[in-house]
Amino acid sequence: MRNSFKTFLKHTAKDFHNQSVNPPVVRASTIIFKSMQELRKTQAKALKKPTGGYYDYGRQGTSTTYILQKILTKLEESYHVFTTPTGFGAVFLAIFSVTRPGDEIIAVDPIYTPSRILMESYLKEFKIKTSFYNPNDLNTLKKCITKKTKLIFVENPGSNTFEFQDLSKIISIAKKNKILTAIDNTWATPYFFKPIKLGFDMAIVSATKYYSGHSDVMGGSLAVNKKVYNKVKIADKMTGLRLGPDDAYLITRGLRTLDVRLDKHNENAKKVSKFLSKFKNVQLLYPYNKNSSNYKMWKKYYSGASGLMGLKIKSKNKASVQKFVNSLKLFGHGYSWGGFESLALHQETNETGTRKYQKLLNNEHLVRLHIGLEDPSDLIADIKQAMKHIK
Ligand SMILES: Cc1ncc(COP(=O)(O)O)c(C=O)c1O
Incomplete structure (x- = not known):
């Protein structure tokens, strides 16, 4: 029997060990293994399988974070979902994973203001240039493409002015020019639209908003396809952008509804x-x-x-x-x-x-x-x- 996602959200993450309908909050820095061999074996598994729930140190998260990532991976229909302490952390992780000094980004003009400030001022200091396109005229996007363009960053709809763009067209322009794509999908969440399924390489959601749903926690998620998984995994490790287990629990609780x-x-x-x-x-x-x-x-x-x-x-x-x-x-x-x-x-x-x-x-x-x-x-x-x- 194949249950719908609505049913999955209600029945997932039960803790059969403690007979509770919700997962335990596992707070940990040190993870203890019975032997060094077991530690090394877990390390190797953690590297191979993204959603396997293997971790050897608390900075990678604990079982509470993994449960959330597993649910979100299913919701996004993606290869994996990384979780971050804020939605803005997920924006940063997406950009940091795939751009280096000398590269260029093309972003939608009505982008979330802090994302714009990150691109226009902070990234500029690291020699990463951003140009902005008109969401109502994708020719302006095409005109921004250079040999240095590494990433097209979409937000749909646009912040504050709410323009809806022709997303398949953007993906096909990007693929034709071998450029990676990211979308900020906070407005809809993958409940209403699944960007990775359509062909985006990365999809951001501020979990602070609808995922948590109760204005009492901050968090972010970055869904990825297989193509960018390794790049993001490295950046995830380098930045130490870890979502705490208590916040992960609250977001999992919010996802139920x-x-x-x-x-x-x-x-x-x-x-x-x-x-x-x-x-x-x-x-x-x-x-x-x-x-x-x-x-x-x-x-x-x-x-x-x-x-x-x-x-x-x-x-x-x-x-x-x-x-x-x-x-x-x-x-x-x-x-x-x-x-x-x-x-x-x-x-x-x-x-x-x-x-x-x-x-x-x-x-x-x-x-x-x-x-x-x-x-x-x-x-x-x-x-x-x-x-x-x-x-
Ligand atoms: C579209 C969008 N993306 C990202 C963010 C950042 O999320 P957070 O506040 O969780 O850092 C926000 C926050 O308002 C947002 O509106």
Whole structure:
């Protein structure tokens, strides 16, 4: 009998030894073996089999981390998943694994701002150059390719402006030019879209968001195919980016309900978008309008949409847009997303100001909403009362 992934999430990682439905949290630096021969044998096995659960020192993780990696490898349908202490750690690991001084990266223009800062300033000091392409025009990507290009770094949808790209086209451009590909898939998670299956070499998810689902832990995952596995394994060892067992446990616990939560975020966000689509001064940055190219690209690759959306609000009065955000009573104002709760942020233009293509006009304002698991009619009523402030 072959169970679906939804069933797997509920039944996996039981601890039959202790008869508990959840795995134990194994905290360890030193791992003790009965003999030196056994230690060496385990070391050799650890090198050969990525998801075998063999480790000889706590820096490689413990059985608690391995259980999480095993679940994520199945969810991603990848060769292996490395886990990191934060999502940003997974971004760094992906880049550090496959680039060296003198190499070049091509990244999507609306990339997560800290990833952009890493590329534009920090990597530059190590002589790694990054150019940025327009997600709505892949010719700009082709134009960035040089003999030195080692990596195309995609984020889909784009941070804050939520453009959906033609992902197969990007993969085929990369393959034709023998360039590796990575995608930040935090918005959808592999529950809604599996990048490695489509042909990406690496896929990043900030586990801080939907995997954990409860805004109480940070973590990251980097799924890889066989082609890049060895490179990432070496970088993983060199950086010592280890996810702690307590955090790994919390993320595994969150994964039990990933499907239930994401389906509900999807349902709630759909209801909120339907309400928001009535406002003429609001452009919804969410796959809602069936005639838009964003919707078509989303539909082509994704089986669902998460709870994170953008609103491009037209107003000559910036203060009134800020008042709208501040007047929301059920939406907290703070960074991150993917937890059970709704959040709202007014994006200052300087947060997107470094972008080459996605510039805002003077009368355009970006607001990011995370639609949580509250009753959607309460969220809609809250947005309705706050919208009255926009002038
Ligand atoms: C798209 C995206 N990627 C990566 C990250 C980084 O994840 P973390 O906060 O877990 O380091 C974030 C965090 O907001 C994000 O939004």
